[in-house]
Amino acid sequence: MTAEFSEKQTTCKEVDQLAENTVEYVAFLTRSEHRFHVLDLLADGAGSREELRDQLDATRVTLSRILGDLEDRDLIQRRTSDRGYELSSFGEAVHRDLVRLQGTITAGQTYPKLISRLPTDWFDFDLRCLANGEHVHRKSEDPLAAARVIANAIRGGSSCESLVGTFTSLPMxxxxxxxxxxxxxxxxxxFDSNVTETMVEDSSLRAKWREIQSQIDSTVYFSLDERVPCTVDLIDGETVFxxxxxxxxxxxDIISCSHPDVVAWADRVIGEHRDRAVPLVERTNDVD
Known part of the structure; x- marks a missing residue:
């Protein structure tokens, strides 16, 4: 056995041990609902032992053991000012990642065939919010059935804000x-850069959105010079598609959701992209 092979074997064992320790750490936190609940409560702000006990269905002895275990693992710490508890920086990071993991699992269970195509890294809301949503027309044989749902929502609503990265002309x-x-x-x-190209180069679509804007004498369609991972439609400020x-x-495939956190995210993200966009007509100088 060469020294190089022995060193690699040692490194592999160390990596395996780290992975095993990580799994055990996650198991420690998730084996007891109270442990994660304490992290959840402290993520909203520091709390005293009495305040935590009031919000947990746990005895004083159980709470003391939980707090001791979390403190021993440097997930929480005592405040010097009032001896209350707060998350450590490490605890904040662990809690954030566990919430994300819970959200991914919940969304995956709700939309098992769709989760891999959702841009979950783009969403900064808790993915568990999507469990309140609906997978629109997932069993329909009509490939445009889901798009018709959005077209009907726009037609029947009072307002629509859209960020378009997956093109269908039906809403228009x-x-x-x-x-x-x-x-x-x-x-x-x-429209993102990819859809912009379609809207500008297709003469029939170009004529259609220009006609719409001329009828209402207003700029409706804007353009980005960047891609977006999916289309986000916010209807009446209360439902996101x-x-x-x-x-x-x-x-x-379309998911509709009316969870307040999802609505707030869509409103902010669409607004941020709209602020960077230019009127779509400005992209037509080279084709007219």
Whole structure:
């Protein structure tokens, strides 16, 4: 056995040991609902032993053991000012990652065939919020059935803010119909760079969005010079639709969700991208 091989073998054993210790650490936190609950409570701010006990269904002895275990592992610490408890910097990081893991598992259980295509790294809300949502028309044989749900929501709503990274023209036609019916909602749409190319180079689509803007004498469609991972539609400030391409089929998968945290995220993210966008018409100088 060479010295180099022995060194590599030792390194592999050390890595395996670290992985085993990590699994045991996670198991320690999740084996007892009270341990993670304490981290959850302290993530909202420092608390005294009495305040924690009031919010836990645990005896004084059990709480003392839990606090001692968490303190021994440097996940929580005592405040010198009032002897209350707070998360350590390490505890904050562990809690944040565990919440993320819980969210991923919950979303994966709710949408098992869709989770791999959702841009979860983009979402900074707790993914468990998506469990309150609905997978729209997932069993429909019509590849555009889900897109029609959004088109109908736009047509029947009073406002729509959209960030478009997965293109379907149905919402645009739904908006046009609402204008013709005299029920025009307030709509602002931001296309990413990929969809912008389609909207500018396709002469029929170019004529359609220009016609819409001329009818209402306002800028509706904007353009980004960057990609976005999926389409986000916010209808009436209360319902969010996430649209992603299907994996190996024609059409789209859509999740609708009205959780306040998801709505707040969509409102902020769409607004941030709209602030960076320019009117879509400015992208047409080279094609007219």
């Amino acid at each position: 036609y739904g908006y046009e119909q609402a204008i013709q019916n005299g029920t025009e909602p307030e709509v602002r749409v931001v 996430f649209t992603v391409d299907r994996d190996q089929e024609t059409g789209f």
